[in-house]
Amino acid sequence: xxxxxxxxxxxxxxxxxxxxxxxxxxxxxxxxxxxxxxxxxxxxxxxxxxxxxxxxxxxxxxxxxxxxxxxxxxxxxxxxxxxxxxxxxxxxxxxxxxxxxxxxxxxxxxxxxxxxxxxxxxxxxxxxxxxxxxxxxxxxxxxxxxxxxxxxxxxxxxxxxxxxxxxxxxxxxxxxxxxxxxxxxxxxxxxxxxxxxxxxxxxxxxxxxxxxxxxxxxxxxxxxxxxxxxxxxxxxxxxxxxxxxxxxxxxxxxxxxxxxxxxxxxx
Numbered sequence: 671x672x673x674x675x676x677x678x679x680x681x682x683x684x685x686x687x688x689x690x691x692x693x694x695x696x697x698x699x700x701x702x703x704x705x706x707x708x709x710x711x712x713x714x715x716x717x718x719x720x721x722x723x724x725x726x727x728x729x730x731x732x733x734x735x736x737x738x739x740x741x742x743x744x745x746x747x748x749x750x751x752x753x754x755x756x757x758x759x760x761x762x763x764x765x766x767x768x769x770x771x772x773x774x775x776x777x778x779x780x781x782x783x784x785x786x787x788x789x790x791x792x793x794x795x796x797x798x799x800x801x802x803x804x805x806x807x808x809x810x811x812x813x814x815x816x817x818x819x820x821x822x823x824x825x826x827x828x829x830x831x832x833x834x835x836x837x838x839x840x841x842x843x844x845x846x847x848x849x850x851x852x853x854x855x856x857x858x859x860x861x862x863x864x865x866x867x868x869x870x871x872x873x874x875x876x877x878x879x880x881x882x883x884x885x886x887x888x889x890x891x892x893x894x895x896x897x898x899x900x901x902x903x904x905x906x907x908x909x910x911x912x913x914x915x916x917x918x919x920x921x922x923x924x925x926x927x928x929x930x931x932x933x934x935x936x937x
Contacts, residue, residue, distance in 0.1 A: 712893025742802035
């Protein structure tokens with residue numbers, strides 16, 4: 671699904687949204703919320719070390735009912751973790767207002783060590799998220815926003831204040847949002863970016879059903895790069911097994927017809 675269905679495009683209408691609640695709708699604390707359109711595109715890509723690029727209004731792969739452009743330094747799954755945690759902190763406040771957090775506590779919530787290198791990593795990620803701009807176009811509306819509206823840091827105390835643009839609410843106001851199990855996500859190692867990407871993609875699919883998708887779509891939407899034959903023979907099978915070990919899916923496999931299939935349990 672795109673950011674809005676053709677029959678329900680008011681979600682992206684900036685005029686229709688002026689008088690609506692400025693809060694994100696609440697989700698259980700054990701989950702992190704991810705708009706489905708962003709799970710079906712390389713906004714948060716699988717990037718090999720040293721391959722991060724600066725993009726300037728680059729159209730990136732997405733589902734057919736929405737076109738997405740991206741500007742800024744490419745974002746990876748670690749940046750996605752930071753954004754998801756920022757949204758978690760912001761969900762109880764009006765979007766656009768400042769949200770307070772301590773950097774050591776923030777890093778612990780992500781399962782990361784705090785200290786000099788961790789603090790620098792977090793600040794670098796927040797800079798990328800601030801610079802990153804997403805442009806979405808459906809059949810009727812266009813929308814553009816930065817993933818983080820701005821932030822401040824007290825370098826003496828390690829306290830941050832950040833804000834999420836109210837424009838970002840358009841991504842959540844439609845009924846297509848994935849709930850990503852945080853405990854399971856934290857069990858995926860930092861070197862398993864494709865497994866992390868595949869987790870939030872899978873979480874956008876109905877439970878208790880078998881699902882099938884073209885391996886070419888997964889290759890394009892993940893932004894993994896490299897040879898497609900390696901993606902098919904090594905990368906995707908490893909990511910599927912990683913999710914099976916966490917009981918996110920069962921029966922994941924690549925078929926001979928280049929379709930990837932799995933079953934998403936009810937639990």
